[in-house]
């Protein structure tokens with residue numbers, strides 16, 4: 001038998017083998033882009049719906065809480081729940097009242113899987129007016145159903161599965177998310193670690209922005225937190241680099257007040 005025939009038989013057999021297995025889903029490659037396209041409009045800021053922040057694997061793993069970020073009636077300081085700042089890892093967040101939306105509950109699928117299924121069962125018509133019973137905006141009172149409360153939510157809000165009030169996921173996106181959730185929702189995302197150069201630049205920016213400006217104490221504090229948010233946002237969205245590939249150097253002369 002010529003070696004070409006042997007190689008052809010080998011390739012044929014290995015392609016049969018591969019066709020039988022479904023390719024593995026990667027959080028970074030397959031899942032985060034769907035969250036970024038279809039969910040982060042409502043699930044990425046500090047005050048996300050149910051504090052479920054799908055802008056990163058850390059936020060997805062943290063899950064949701066029934067406690068709102070802003071409570072105008074409170075009279076004492078509330079403990080902040082900033083992702084990447086106030087706790088690290090799922091157990092630490094669960095101690096702060098968060099619950100998983102990714103874990104299956106016994107024979108029940110994960111809360112996210114059921115919210116997505118509800119959305120998939122009641123698709124909205126593209127470019128048509130939203131049904132009156134979907135309340136959005138400031139008047140909306142979120143339920144933030146915990147996993148055990150999902151059935152009650154679904155019967156009271158049958159048209160309010162996820163993604164909420166939009167035409168939703170393509171069939172392929174839906175299948176990918178459901179397959180990932182059914183396989184235990186593994187998250188392969190690596191935490192971002194600044195390079196030595198970036199770490200130095202963060203220190204330089206913080207020193208610059210925290211430097212006292214006589215008579216303008218608020219300026220440094222305000223700009224420092226804005227600068228921090230800009231740096232974190234730039235790091236989260238572009239993996240640590242600005243559009244030209246580098247975190248910009250602090251230049252005092254370029255900042256005017």
Ligand code: HEC
Nearest residue numbers: 038039042049050064101112115142143144145162163164
């Ligand atoms: C237009 C805004 C909007 C979009 C887009 C959206 N959501 Fe939501 N999401 C909400 C709101 C509001 C709630 C709270 C609903 C309630 O409890 O009344 C919510 C709740 C949830 C919950 C349940 C949280 C809990 O504690 O019960 C999950 C899980 C969820 N969303 C996942 C997603 C996913 C995944 C996507 C993208 C595929 C998505 N959402 C897109 C607004 C949105």
